[in-house]
Every structure is written in structure tokens, then in C-alpha cells.
Amino acid sequence: MIMDNKQHIFENLVHAYSAELYRFAFWQCKNKDLAEDMLQECFSRAWKALHKLDDENAARAWLYTILRREIARHFGRKSSNELSLDTLELEVLQLDSITHKYNCSLSDDLNLRQALDKIPTDYRDALLLQVLGGYSCEEIADMSNTKSGTIMTRVFRARQKLRQLLTDEKSSSANSQ
């Protein structure tokens, strides 16, 4: 009966979160087969450690944490150096002037995906957790075992970089015409 309950919980977790976890893994792995492998490993570890999960409300964040560790283990990732948020004021002003100058639209899905693929991994990691996962910067900081200020810098830089890449794409298209 205990095993039946464990099996039932596990099945519910898979059905509830496998899709969004796959999407997160896809962007981090940039390969759908590897993303699925990472997800398999994630749930394999989750099954073995399911007895440690006490709070159902923490299940989603717990799974994300396991998945991110699997991906980091696979790629042997090291953390990047971060700038403080205060030093980015000038960059904000510069980017706003660029987008205003070219009156460009940032709604091209394909270009956005290509741009998303190009931004640094740590930035993409934090941005996807915020956008896909809906987590706050504080929650992401807890999951990453870092400070919320660091996460805020990462998501800021991620959006900034995306807009820069898309703006560069638009301006090069405009020049070629």
C-alpha cells in the first residue's frame, strides 16, 4: 500500500511537471534528445528520493532543482562572474535609445529563439525559471543557493542581451534593404 501511494504520487508529478521541465531542459541542453535524457535522470533521482519530499507545494521547485543539478553535472558548469545591478544604468539608457532609433519590433518568435540560444547559460537559466516557471527572483535565488540580487542581475542582463541581439538583427536587416 505504501508503494502504491509512492507510485501514485510519482505518476502525478510526472504528468503535472514533465512538460515544463522538458522545455527548461531543452533550452539548457539545446538538444531535444539530451533534454529528454536529462529529464529521465531527473525523475529517476526524484523517484529514489521521493521519501524526502514532505510538502507537495515544494514538489515543483524540488524537481527543478534536481533537473538543474543534473544538467550542471552533465556540462560540468561553473558559475559566471556577475555585475551589480547599479552598474547597469548606463546600459539601460543606451539600449532604450537604440530601440527608439530603429523603431524595431521584438515579436519575432524565430529570432527570439535564436537570441535565447545565444545568451549566457546562467542568464538563460534564471530567465527561464522566471518566464517559464513563474518563480520570483527570491525563489530562484533559494533554488540556486545564491542571493536574490544576483538573480535580479541575471534576469536583467538576460532581457537586455535578448533585446540587444534582436535589435542587432533588425538593424542589419534594415541596412541590407
Next chain:
Amino acid sequence: MNCIDVHRKLTTIPSTQDELILAHLEHCTACANFAKSMNDFDQTLHTAANVDVPDGLAERILLKQSFSQQHQQRATRFKLYAIAASLLIVATLSLNINNLNSILNSSLSLEDIAINHVSDERHHLNDRENIQLAKLNSVLQPFNIAFKDKIGRINYAGTCPIRNSRGVHIVLQKENETATLLVMPGEYVSNRTSRVKGDFKTVIIPTQNGSIAIVTSINSQADFEKNIENTLNQTIQYI
């Protein structure tokens, strides 16, 4: 709060509900437009990031988990069987170590068994208890044997397992030589036999309820065994 701070905040958290920022947006058109563009951008980002999920993904995850669990259960069962089998072997050996020895001994001749026994317990050859006749006969009494007279200085007398049953192990000293007598009830021999093996030699003489082995050193006097044999034949009693 100035427009730079607002832009920074909106770039970090486009959907912020910060009251100060919301208040700023109400009277700053530029920042309000920026907020809208950031929210639109995030909507697009969300759509772009939502790549298609492979068909059957959840089912494949559950299938792999099922096989993994089945494999683990098999491995656990195998380990339990292996542990149970090991315990059974240990228990069997522990309880039947004597039987094991008996099985091994049953393939040996009685002469070899007698010599091996004395060789294995040669420390008794150094005992110096000086056991009196009455005490010796009390050891022999369960085996329905007694000695009428003293047969020599008895340095040791005790019971021992000998092949399939128990016998009496006696170390006696006579004429400055030492001999071991093994009283072996149930070990019948039809005739007197003898054997030399290693450091020892033995003569086995038949008795009414089995046999007695006289084991001496190969260096002992030629007629020492014979003297002991004659003494035993004269003094042994069956009770």
C-alpha cells in the same frame, strides 16, 4: 523614483506590482509605454520558449521507472536469497562440523584415525596429572570398562570424539616411556592390527565392545607396545 530606476525594475520584473512603480507609470507616458513593451516582450518570450514537448514523454518516463523498479526488486530478492543461502550454509556447517569430520574420517582406516587423533592432541603427551586408578575407572565407567590394577602413571584421562562416537583418551607413562591409549567403543576389529605413520606407530587390539589403540612414538622401545598390550589384557574388566 526616477525613470532609470523604473526601467531597470521593469527590465528585471516586467509584471512587477510595486506600488511606487505603478504610481510612476500613471503619470509618466514614456515609462508606461516602456512597461507595455516589456510586458509584450515577455509574452513573446514565453511563447517562444514554449517549444513542443515530444509525444509520449510522460509515458516514457513512467515506463523507465517501472522497469527500473522491477530490476531493483529482482536485485533485492537475489540479495535476500544469497544472504539466506549463506546463513543456511553457515548454520549447517556449525551444527554439523562434527558430522563433517565424521564424514571425512569415515574414509580413513582406524589406525590412521588413532594416529591422527594423538598427533592432533599431542599436547596431552606433556600433561602430568598423575590420575589415580579410581578416577581413571570413573572416566571409563560410561563405556562399560574398568582396570583392575594400575597400568602405569596416568598423566591424562578424558573423553574425546573418535570418528562416529565418543571414546576415552588416556596418556600413561611406564618405564620412562609414554603411550596413548584410545578406548574406542563400537570400533570393532577382527584381529590385532598395526600401522606406522609420521612420528607415531599404533597397535589396535580388539575388545568386547570395540577396540583399544595403543599409540607410541616411533622411537619407543620395540617391546613397549607389547608390554602395554599384555598389561591391558590382564587388567581390563567389562562392566
